[in-house]
Amino acid sequence: MPDFSHLYSINATHMKASTIRELLKLTQKPDIISFAGGLPAPDVFPVEDLRVAANAVFDGPARKALQYGTTEGDDGLRNEIIKFEAKQGVTIAKENLLVVSASQQALDIVAKLFLNPDDYVIAGRPTYLGALQAIQSYSAKVLGVPFSPAQDGFDMDELRRRYAEAKAAGKKLKYVYVIPDFQNPAGFCWSLEKRKALLEFAYETGLPILEDSPYREIRFIGEAIPSIYELDQKGANKGVVINLKTFSKILAPGTRIGWIMADPALIAKCVVAKQAMDLCTNVFTQMWLAEYMKTGKLYGVIESTREKYRVKRNLMVEALRRYMPARDDLSWTEPEGGLFLWVTLPASIDTEKLLLKAVEKKVAFVAGSGFYIDEPEHNSMRLNFSYSTHEQIEEGIKRLAEVVKEALAASGD
Ligand SMILES: Cc1ncc(COP(=O)(O)O)c(C=O)c1O
Known part of the structure; x- marks a missing residue:
């Protein structure tokens, strides 16, 4: 060999x-x-309902579903995602949206866009290992920040201390990676106060926040807390948050479909980065999910x-x-x-x-x-x-x- x-x-x-x-x-x-x-x-x-939706694609726009599609994503699915987000209070336009092959691809796209060898990403200790793998595969490093004892987000003093130390040492910091809703691995959920504080930190430092939200909808106790993306949108609206969503935990991970929400200029950059990876996300699956979402049964x-x-x-x-x-x-x-x-x-x-x-x-x-x-x-x-x-x-x-x-x-x- x-x-x-x-x-x-x-x-x-x-x-x-x-x-x-x-x-x-x-x-x-x-x-x-x-x-x-x-x-x-x-x-x-929902196997039966998904079968009906798949049949509807084969019985209808089958030839379109078997053709190449646009990198941005199938229009029908993007419309359904926009409605889904609107129901949760997040208003987005098509320019804010890119359909991807689930959030793992999004983690790779963002790493590809921002990271040179030896750059740093700020992330929690502990954090999702798939994000760590994406960062490492661009030869970049992680500046770990501990969570506060209340487990309601980063220890913000430590974040500021480690940030200042890293800057003083000449380290190049590129973005902050967080999973504010029921974090993988520990299940921590960020408080509203900590979400706002992190947003302020991003405004001050000019670093984007990569907010990964695969579990956001899977809240079974208490009331939803606005996402950091939503807080930015409804506040200063500076477009510093890149929010990742996926069908993996709300429907089925085998669909391998997710979406990125961000400022249009950043989305345009992600589109180009994704093109080199796979040209477009699986078109049949996108049309199948759009068909399924139209039934309203996802809720x-x-x-x-x-x-x-x-x-x-x-x-x-x-x-x-x-x-x-x-x-x-x-x-x-x-x-x-x-x-x-x-x-x-x-x-x-x-x-x-x-x-x-x-x-x-x-x-x-x-x-x-x-x-x-x-x-x-x-x-x-x-x-x-x-x-x-x-x-x-x-x-x-x-x-x-x-x-x-x-x-x-x-x-x-
Ligand atoms: C925090 C987090 N981000 C991203 C992913 C990747 O999810 P997917 O690529 O299935 O959307 C996972 C999967 O477990 C996860 O826990």
């Missing part, structure tokens, strides 16, 4: 296979109860998704309370939406090692260390509650608690 490694680009040498995705392979054996993936519950997919799917996840989240929290050892240094988040909660274990436990023990007991999670680029914390784990059945949640947490107790006993803690 030829070895081309000496020919790879600088960027390619910075691309790292995610250790988490490697570990996930371990967890995909059929008899394992896995809280590791980020999969939606498959029973929320019902979102509603039942929220209800199902609320029940599962409660089951997981109750099982953690029941089975985990009661200690001050063992805690978990109790998110008001999304798909994940985050468990912090005593410092003596390394969750990468714990995972191997857990897999022996046929339960799996994602070790928290993968959600950091620099100075990872080793005693946390991400648990997904959307995918497993009620019985699996109960049994899986029971097994996990046994593994934790054994690890504590082994470390004499």
